Amino acid sequence: MKVSLNLSLAQSFRQRHVVAWSVPLLAVSGVLLFRLGLSIQGNWKQYTAVRQSVEREQSRQNELVAQEASVKSKLEQPENRALLREVKFVNSVIEQRRLSVTGLTEKVTVLLPPQVRLAALSLPDSSGDPVVHLGVEGTGEEPVETFLTNLEDSPDFKDVSLLSQGFEQKGNGVPVSITCTARYVGGRSETAEDTKAESTDTKDKGPAKEPSGEAKGAGGAPAAPQATTSPRVPAPQTAGVGPMPAGGANTPGRAAAPRNAAPSTVKPK
């Protein structure tokens, strides 16, 4: 009798083909493993490079922090404090070199005696220390001269020069009219006052005292009220300015800021 019985379980599809598929699967797995190894190696190299770069930047940052700390500590020293204040002063002067027509009119008006009126005001060139053209009319020669004197004595104006003078009989009864020019250096007195308190501290400690004396000597100008309020301008800076015209005000602002220098901020080094 033929028997076709068997109590053993039939092999599943997976069991039948596991050996046949194991070889290509192993090959594919090997390739993938190799690729993974290469990828790991490349990533490791990149990681190492980035880490070294980060370390370099960190060390550089540390150096800069240390440098900043040393600079700060230097600036904290008394002799450097004066330098810091002067730098601040110069920066403030540069900041205030911006021209204000309203301020200019106000300052001219203050100088006018009651018998003199402002007939013309023009500002052909506003770069640097602008030259102001003024035309005034007075009831007599004396009030006009008073105006010119006030103009020359004013700390906001310098290099006053008379262009024309006339005596005309007009319908409104104004006998004298003049036109003149002056260089407007307005606003410097405020800066000097602002820095007065700081200079007092510096004076007490010494370093600011020397520039004050040199400014006086270099200028050689009569001690105008404004000039006396700017003893803190360092001597080397005032000495660099050319000879002052006669009657010109030796203002601290003019001495501190170079005439043709661009208005930029000065930083301490």
Add this chain to the structure above:
Amino acid sequence: MDWKDQLKALWKRATWTRTADFTLPGVLFELQPDFVMAARLAGKGNGDGQGQLGRMVLAPLELDALAPSPSGPAILNKSLLGKTLDRLAIAAGNGKARVGVLVPDGVARVGVFPFEVLPANRREAATLIGWRMRENLPFGPEEARISYQTAKSVEVGKEGEIEVAAVAMRSSVAAEFEEIFESINRSSALILPSTMALLALLPREEAGGQLLVHVCANAATLAVVDRQRLRFWRTRDLAGLAPEQIFIQTAAEAARVVASTEDRLQLRLARTWLCARPPATESWADDLGRTLGRDVELLQPTPETGSLLTSDDRIVYRRYGAPLAGLIANEVLNGRN
């Protein structure tokens, strides 16, 4: 049925695996309660010497190592049995991983059932056969691993009926045998009761039925075959009986089967075969013939199958090797058809 049972049933349904078809691996083992045997087929795989045994070894086994119980556990001493199997596998001289295993008849249940229609789906057919076998099984049919073969009924008035010969083994018991071979790095590709292997040794073209009496290891199995169809199967456990008592009980059982076959199956038994391993006496067949009142022939392994064995192995082959010879003969039969 609570949710656990439902889940278990779903899992079983999802993991159901059908049993394999008959195959003949290159190495064969037979496990019986009192001995273990291993044999290697000569030239299996390359065609040379196919159908002949190249090596055969047998080792006795302690009685408490294996228990032929259908409910299990069947293997009581895994360590001892594993070592014995490993030693035999090495002695048989074959490193092939797939082996065939003949197990004691007592661990399986065999039944013959007529069906008008059998489902084409193997799972449904196995379920139906298990349901029909449920009264013969000491465990639930859902726990059974079932293998079956069908044959057309040739009886007058029953044409068109399908006769199913089925063998069932508890899944856990089958798993025990599979695990014991996995422990020696081999997988069982064939599991059969040993008497089932003997059926292939019976002559094919015989008019009338044939009764096979197989006595081995304190158990007797009686099978009736009619024109290449299994008609009856019965296994009796004779453990604990003396050889004389075993003979008496076997003879009585054979007499009952003869009477039942002729009376109930209306089948005349033309030949009666005896395979006793080992034979208790030299005159067992004559004594059984006298008891039954008919001629009883000894079923012996074919000499050609053991022609390549050594003289010592050939002695073992003649005394114990009939089921292994039956497997080889069955392979020839399967190849022929």
